[in-house]
Amino acid sequence: xxxxKVAVVGAGLIKFGELFEQSYEQMAAGAFTAALAAVDKGIExxxxxAVIVATQRGSLWGQEGIGGNTVxxxxxxxxxxxxxxxxxxxxxxxxxxxxxxxxxxxxxDVVLVIGVEKMRDKSTQEGLLARAAAGHPLYNRGETAPVxxxxxxxRHMYEFGTTxxxxxxxxxxxxxxxxxxxxxxxxxxxxxxxxxxxxxVCSPLRLLDCCxxxxxxxxxxxxxxxxxxxFTDKPVFVAGFGVATDHPYLHEKSTFVGLPATTLAAGRAxxxxxxxxxxxxMAEVHDCFTITEILDIEDLGFVEKGKxxxxxxxxxxxxxxxxxxxxxGGLLAKGHPIGATGIAQLTECWWQLREEAGERxxxxxxxxxLQHNVGGRGSGVSVVNLLTRNA
Amino acid sequence: MRPVGVxxxxxAAPSLRLAAAEVGRAWGSSGGRAVxxxxxxxxxxxxxxxxxxxxxxxxxGLHGSAVSGLWWGTTRPPFAEGPSHAFLASALGLPxxxxxxxxxxxxxxxxxxxxxxxxxxxxxxxxxxxVVASDALVPGLGTAGExxxxxxxxxxxxxxxxxxxxxxxxxxxxxxxxxxSPPARLVTRATRARPAxxxxxxxxxxxxxxxxxxxxxxxxxxxxxxxxxxxxxxxTDVSSWVLADPDGKLAGAVARRLxxxxxxxxxxxxxxxTGAASALLGLVHALAQDVAESAAxxxxxxxxxxxxxxxxxxxxxxxRAVPGAVPVEELGPGRPVGYTEALRARGQLEPMDDPIPxxxxxxxxxxxxxxxxxxxLHGARCRTCATISxxxxxxxxxxxxxxxxxxxxxxxxxxxxxxxxxxQTMPPPFQAPLPLVVxxxxxxxxxxxxxxxxxxxxxxxxxxxxxxxxxxALERGIPVYGYKAFRRPESDAAPGATPGPVAAxxxxxx
Numbered sequence: 058x059x060x061x062k063v064a065v066v067g068a069g070l071i072k073f074g075e076l077f078e079q080s081y082e083q084m085a086a087g088a089f090t091a092a093l094a095a096v097d098k099g100i101e102x103x104x105x106x107a108v109i110v111a112t113q114r115g116s117l118w119g120q121e122g123i124g125g126n127t128v129x130x131x132x133x134x135x136x137x138x139x140x141x142x143x144x145x146x147x148x149x150x151x152x153x154x155x156x157x158x159x160x161x162x163x164x165x166d167v168v169l170v171i172g173v174e175k176m177r178d179k180s181t182q183e184g185l186l187a188r189a190a191a192g193h194p195l196y197n198r199g200e201t202a203p204v205x206x207x208x209x210x211x212r213h214m215y216e217f218g219t220t221x222x223x224x225x226x227x228x229x230x231x232x233x234x235x236x237x238x239x240x241x242x243x244x245x246x247x248x249x250x251x252x253x254x255x256x257x258v259c260s261p262l263r264l265l266d267c268c269x270x271x272x273x274x275x276x277x278x279x280x281x282x283x284x285x286x287x288f289t290d291k292p293v294f295v296a297g298f299g300v301a302t303d304h305p306y307l308h309e310k311s312t313f314v315g316l317p318a319t320t321l322a323a324g325r326a327x328x329x330x331x332x333x334x335x336x337x338x339m340a341e342v343h344d345c346f347t348i349t350e351i352l353d354i355e356d357l358g359f360v361e362k363g364k365x366x367x368x369x370x371x372x373x374x375x376x377x378x379x380x381x382x383x384x385x386g387g388l389l390a391k392g393h394p395i396g397a398t399g400i401a402q403l404t405e406c407w408w409q410l411r412e413e414a415g416e417r418x419x420x421x422x423x424x425x426x427l428q429h430n431v432g433g434r435g436s437g438v439s440v441v442n443l444l445t446r447n448a
Numbered sequence: 449m450r451p452v453g454v455x456x457x458x459x460a461a462p463s464l465r466l467a468a469a470e471v472g473r474a475w476g477s478s479g480g481r482a483v484x485x486x487x488x489x490x491x492x493x494x495x496x497x498x499x500x501x502x503x504x505x506x507x508x509g510l511h512g513s514a515v516s517g518l519w520w521g522t523t524r525p526p527f528a529e530g531p532s533h534a535f536l537a538s539a540l541g542l543p544x545x546x547x548x549x550x551x552x553x554x555x556x557x558x559x560x561x562x563x564x565x566x567x568x569x570x571x572x573x574x575x576x577x578x579v580v581a582s583d584a585l586v587p588g589l590g591t592a593g594e595x596x597x598x599x600x601x602x603x604x605x606x607x608x609x610x611x612x613x614x615x616x617x618x619x620x621x622x623x624x625x626x627x628x629s630p631p632a633r634l635v636t637r638a639t640r641a642r643p644a645x646x647x648x649x650x651x652x653x654x655x656x657x658x659x660x661x662x663x664x665x666x667x668x669x670x671x672x673x674x675x676x677x678x679x680x681x682x683x684t685d686v687s688s689w690v691l692a693d694p695d696g697k698l699a700g701a702v703a704r705r706l707x708x709x710x711x712x713x714x715x716x717x718x719x720x721x722t723g724a725a726s727a728l729l730g731l732v733h734a735l736a737q738d739v740a741e742s743a744a745x746x747x748x749x750x751x752x753x754x755x756x757x758x759x760x761x762x763x764x765x766x767x768r769a770v771p772g773a774v775p776v777e778e779l780g781p782g783r784p785v786g787y788t789e790a791l792r793a794r795g796q797l798e799p800m801d802d803p804i805p806x807x808x809x810x811x812x813x814x815x816x817x818x819x820x821x822x823x824x825l826h827g828a829r830c831r832t833c834a835t836i837s838x839x840x841x842x843x844x845x846x847x848x849x850x851x852x853x854x855x856x857x858x859x860x861x862x863x864x865x866x867x868x869x870x871x872q873t874m875p876p877p878f879q880a881p882l883p884l885v886v887x888x889x890x891x892x893x894x895x896x897x898x899x900x901x902x903x904x905x906x907x908x909x910x911x912x913x914x915x916x917x918x919x920x921a922l923e924r925g926i927p928v929y930g931y932k933a934f935r936r937p938e939s940d941a942a943p944g945a946t947p948g949p950v951a952a953x954x955x956x957x958x
Contacts, residue, residue: 186875189875189878190804194808194814194930195928195930203871208867211868258872260872310886313886
């Protein structure tokens with residue numbers, strides 16, 4: 058595959074959390090300011106040629122019909138070309154992929170990809186839990202978000218002997234990492250015991266197996282390798298990306314011990330980049346629930362299928378492990394403002410590859426990072442992006 | 449007129465049992481020793497009717513497509529006005545050409561449905577008539593009816609009695625489905641009426657009010673009408689009586705006056721007054737008694753139903769064991785509940801917060817497209833690779849091979865748990881714990897459906913389950929029905945080991 062290279066020259070986010078005091082527009086402006094400030098040699102806002110907005114559901118703050126023009130107005134760029142992307146939980150990572158393709162195409166030189174999501178303007182009952190009554194009146198009835206992943210935990214435990222402790226070890230690790238990330242929603246340690254005794258939300262998942270409901274925004278600035286020299290001496294490049302889909306209903310899944318969309322997306326990204334899982338120094342993966350991270354590290358090729366539980370329990374994915382996963386704290390500790398999630402993960406990869414991650418910095422050997430999301434009804438879509446600091 | 453036989457019967461009782469003592473505790477009264485059957489939150493007269501009818505068809509060895517008319521009697525159809533009959537016909541797999549009627553207005557509706565179906569078969573309009581009598585009464589809070597009114601359903605498959613016709617004078621007609629003469633036949637009937645107010649429910653009332661004066665009702669309305677109707681049956685000797693009984697004491701008085709034993713007391717004792725279902729539910733129970741004796745000398749069972757100032761009596765001649773006949777004890781013991789749980793299940797105790805509305809309006813296009821496939825549990829089978837995609841309306845192509853040559857099939861009603869969760873965290877109207885079960889059906893289809901809260905603690909991967917129709921939602925006044933998974937004993941799980949999936953669920957008391 059022949060395509061023009063793309064560079065990331067700025068990335069930033071706002072502190073994630075229950076941001077009751079901030080509007081959608083204020084969060085967007087905060088993320089844009091952070092991304093501009095991260096550009097080593099400085100950048101004028103007017104240098105941006107186009108905006109890709111990642112917002113998954115305006116319905117959580119009463120704006121069902123949100124389009125692409127809200128954000129340019131909020132960040133002082135009204136008039137600029139702007140398109141909103143929606144692609145379930147990978148909304149942010151897919152917006153990044155699309156932004157990269159826009160730059161690679163040569164149509165626009167400098168593209169802002171910005172993810173913004175309001176998760177807490179409505180009560181939990183009227184917000185995220187209301188999806189229990191959405192979709193097919195029978196075959197989705199009662200399907201809150203944990204229902205999309207908990208059946209995989211049940212089956213993974215049945216087939217591979219994965220234990221609640223193994224699931225809990227993912228939460229313990231990511232909460233630990235979150236303590237080292239000033240942008241994380243949660244910045245407190247949890248113990249295995251605390252995870253295992255937290256209230257059951259959707260068997261076999263307990264409260265601390267689940268990511269919180271988090272408001273947030275994140276932004277990255279993409280440009281050509283040539284223009285990148287104007288902005289930084291330490292650019293990070295897009296090495297490859299992949300998107301894949303699967304059937305949307307849980308009863309259509311061919312397997313309940315893996316998410317085929319992840320495997321397909323990763324294969325495409327690695328092929329495009331000419332890389333393999335063993336080349337990756339660190340990964341930010343979709344850990345909306347503890348079981349999801351276990352499925353991810355198997356489906357992405359970091360560990361053998363069925364071995365994700367023991368690998369997590371034994372520390373292979375810790376900051377100093379064989380393949381550090383979610384040094385930012387992941388969705389479990391940093392939070393999951395859907396449209397912003399992927400962009401924030403890419404921001405973490407950018408910092409890690411530039412070795413600017415402070416206390417949570419992992420060892421960078423090959424200069425390669427992987428970012429991954431999976432979601433939608435039945436985990437029917439996944440996006441994988443590969444970044445490299447190697448020119 | 450052609451003689452009419454009973455080819456098979458079926459019966460159903462709901463999941464819950466409420467002791468009158470629990471009602472008494474709530475209101476500071478003695479309560480008494482009675483027990484009544486109560487529908488769980490996802491059961492109603494429709495789901496009970498479906499179960500009884502499914503079992504009757506299964507016992508008759510008939511597919512729904514063989515039925516030419518459905519007569520359904522209930523005081524509380526799922527829609528006071530609406531497509532109740534069409535929904536039930538669809539859920540039972542009856543053809544779109546099916547005739548018949550929904551009879552309502554009083555607990556007498558069950559007997560009216562029987563009489564109308566009898567006439568249709570006798571006149572030659574219907575070859576196979578399905579009679580269903582079901583009810584799930586909702587008594588007024590604080591009324592005596594709380595300790596006496598129950599729920600249940602019975603179904604009869606009526607056919608022209610070819611053998612009797614051959615012996616008689618009406619000439620050759622189509623006989624029972626397998627060519628043999630039916631095991632029971634309808635002989636005579638009589639109706640008596642008096643324009644007196646008994647139990648009633650005004651337009652817009654949610655609960656049924658009690659009789660104004662119990663002694664007045666007994667002496668001037670119930671006992672005289674019942675005895676007159678029963679006494680009017682022509683000369684055949686009635687060996688036992690099945691009698692409607694609004695309070696558990698009145699039937700005995702009528703039986704004494706009619707001079708033969710009461711065969712339906714056990715049904716009243718187990719389930720309470722089942723309204724429109726009571727007479728036919730009593731008949732199904734009576735047909736299951738003393739089958740050996742009837743082989744020697746045919747029995748005549750006198751069945752008298754009551755309601756709305758009318759009583760109708762029918763004589764049923766039992767010649768042999770009737771397929772599907774079950775004593776009430778085998779309809780399951782049910783799960784004992786307290787008063788508040790019974791109220792919540794009946795919708796008489798509701799949270800203040802508005803329930804989360806269903807994303808799709810049940811009157812809308814998605815339901816017009818999807819109702820038949822949801823009620824009938826349809827899938828789309830690929831003629832190329834045999835994979836079943838469910839439901840058909842959202843699957844124009846096969847999920848496995850992408851093929852477009854698909855045929856609609858009715859899915860298997862039993863299978864095994866591939867995986868599951870128990871959801872504990874949902875807004876109203878959902879109630880936790882709610883199992884959601886991915887089932888690998890015996891025909892190879894895979895489906896995710898809701899499970900039973902009763903199974904939440906013990907459910908495991910690999911468990912055998914059976915699917916049964918339940919009410920998923922009551923949305924803007926419209927019931928939404930679909931199939932749910934229930935664990936069944938391993939002994940029933942071998943392929944072909946059960947006569948029908950619904951029967952297996954009954955054995956577990958559902």
